Amino acid sequence: MRLSRYFLPVLKETPSEAQIASHRLMLRAGMIKQASAGIYSWLPLGFKVLRKLENIVHEEQMRAGHIPMLMPTIQSADLWRESGRYDDYGEEMLRIRDRHDRDMLYGPTNEELITDIFRAHVGSYKDLPLTLYHIQWKFRDEIRPRFGVMRGREFYMKDGYNFDLSKEDALHAYNRHLVSYLRTYERMGLQAIPMRADGGPIGGDYTHEFLVLAETGESEVFYDSEITDLRFGEREIDYDSVEQCQAVLEEFTSRYARTDETHDEVIFNEVPEARRRSARGIEVGQIFYFGTKYSEPLGATVQGPDGKPVPVHMGSHGIGVSRLVGAIIEASHDENGIIWPEGVTPFHAGIVNLKQGDAEADAACEALYASLTALGLEPLYDDRDERAGGKFATMDLIGLPWRITVGPRGLKNGVVELTSRKTGESEEMPPEKAIEKIAEIYAPHHRSVAVEPMAQRSFHTWL
């Protein structure tokens, strides 16, 4: 993308309404604009990141064998009366009356609707196990929306639902979700720690929240410091294997890690003092097993192997996709702006032309642009007729991990400059070498998305 043809309305002033870094930086980098309290338009740069996160979530869910679908935003109140939850949500539920005076609502979650689909179409234990999920806009009418997309009213969320014949099978689904979530967050450059949590209005006997440590987090958390050394990494996993998924759950949840809702001083004090930590965290996901809580009132039963009807065991599993954009920025920024992890960066590299209009510099930038594009990477070329200082400030603010700086002086010596946004370190090298380095840097990210050989795979086949 050439910046002269893009829409990137960066702000010079820091907006006064923004209290935390991610909110400030998303506004300043031209990623979002508030439409109403707690409701945002995603400007092109913000939408690009949101879409990348969405794709990562889709890929990891499909890898785990979960099936994508899409439920609507507006639901009928009837199903919620049937489950008994119509009043539970209180004023946070956006209630709507349509032109025929029917009670509707903007879905804050989808246990009722998915259970209704299940009971209409699935009748036999032979159709289990089944996990369906979608990524859809939701609405919670927060009394005091704040922190930008971190606590908005309209938000984008992945929610998935498993249907199993027994508690044992449902707990395998629970573990499978835990594994897929660990992979998902790591691909986004985040460490999200599963912590024992409280069920809230969803309910549930087993539930873990995934928390990203950050000073601005809303939750107080307590954990054994050993847990931050754990990485899922590149290990291969068979999602059908009960043992493998169970082992990952044990590895990642056996140490003390709880939110304040479930914190227990007595147990915590058994952790050696040097490893006891309290900190703040941002919740970016939660998994639940809640048994037959919805299947019983809603009549979601299947015929078991013995011919008798059995209410299915369910769980639900959420990832806050729009919130993650903010969480990633909270975890990765400095005083000059955002620092995108390579897995989610909106553009792979920035190209800064120090002397727009200089024939040689222009040609070198165009050649770099063409080479990166031919590799399947997306560069952002700042081709505006602006001073170098302004171009650098914009690149730092929007946080692309790598910048190539091209100027007449360097070109005389046959070099351009490659700069890491994270370390600030620069290195001069021939343009071909810079391309080669960037291709190398992104190769693992390309590989990690390739479930099948990428050679002839086109994006229109991915879903």
Place this chain on the structure above:
Amino acid sequence: MRLSRYFLPVLKETPSEAQIASHRLMLRAGMIKQASAGIYSWLPLGFKVLRKLENIVHEEQMRAGHIPMLMPTIQSADLWRESGRYDDYGEEMLRIRDRHDRDMLYGPTNEELITDIFRAHVGSYKDLPLTLYHIQWKFRDEIRPRFGVMRGREFYMKDGYNFDLSKEDALHAYNRHLVSYLRTYERMGLQAIPMRADGGPIGGDYTHEFLVLAETGESEVFYDSEITDLRFGEREIDYDSVEQCQAVLEEFTSRYARTDETHDEVIFNEVPEARRRSARGIEVGQIFYFGTKYSEPLGATVQGPDGKPVPVHMGSHGIGVSRLVGAIIEASHDENGIIWPEGVTPFHAGIVNLKQGDAEADAACEALYASLTALGLEPLYDDRDERAGGKFATMDLIGLPWRITVGPRGLKNGVVELTSRKTGESEEMPPEKAIEKIAEIYAPHHRSVAVEPMAQRSFHTWL
């Protein structure tokens, strides 16, 4: 995908509430389930098609230089009061009051919101031309929703908005949209004819609707039969070229083609009688130029080259993405089910195992599955233990363009059967030959999406 692990709840009975083929077939093929009147859940197969259409729209819009972003579904009433349209929409607008008693609404379209973004961020003619678009859920509270997704209440739509300094520039944007829409529909296997139309509540001096001819269409249309011979085809176009875009507009709109809203018998009668046609059509898109209708009341001005403020010239341009799923089926089905065009099919080929459990047949199916997958194609393998007749009926119903049938008898002679859904013709050939043919068939579709070389392109870079 293996059918035993998928969620494809096909119905044997024809649902009585469905009056038209697409609605019936989408229900029967397990693509959608009604959640409330005019509001649908997209089951996995339906969601897959919806997502393919969405991706085609994104690709063609980006190819034309238009910039993707995303506006929210819930809007404040204030902006609509400012534009004077709050009352225009009447009861079709879903009005909502939030917990703080603020008037909100579920956006039926986004002229106000996009203009608000524009006026907040763009100040100079140097930032023009600019075209922003998004694909987002919309709501129109139809009094009698019907025909499934063709006239639903919650629907998925691409709407784009151009901002230009002059009428002349804005008309180039209009033409550019027309070209990009022609390409979009052809990639979906549709012929959509641009017809002179009426502005309706959007307004506009220039507007064309795109109509797909179909008996079940809601609009009566009148046209010169020569128009149905036109194809955009594989021609290259420079979207920056005023001349090239204008030439396409003239080619596709100079013959008589109007909806009943703008039909004029006198002009129509100038078409030679043998070429005069009246028929029914399904509207799948509309483009508008409406000058300063929104920029003036909302104060969307830029500083012109002479330093004076100028209200920008705008247009808006929509494609009904969810409606297109129905329109494609209306245009392409038979008594046995859907017939997907290759560009939008949810799976590229079906594999039918005539004797599940037979070691040789199972192995041959697995090998075909692996080969197609390695080519970047997505097969749907019916690996259920069912009779051949049931498997064929399901494949015909869900409409995959190609089916490979594998059975012990054929394998003895080293052959499988390749069947075209469209023609019903079957041919026996060795499995490798079937793979080769399918790879050839889909090669143009792969090519057509490749703006850049596909070799190393991964889907996480596409947006």
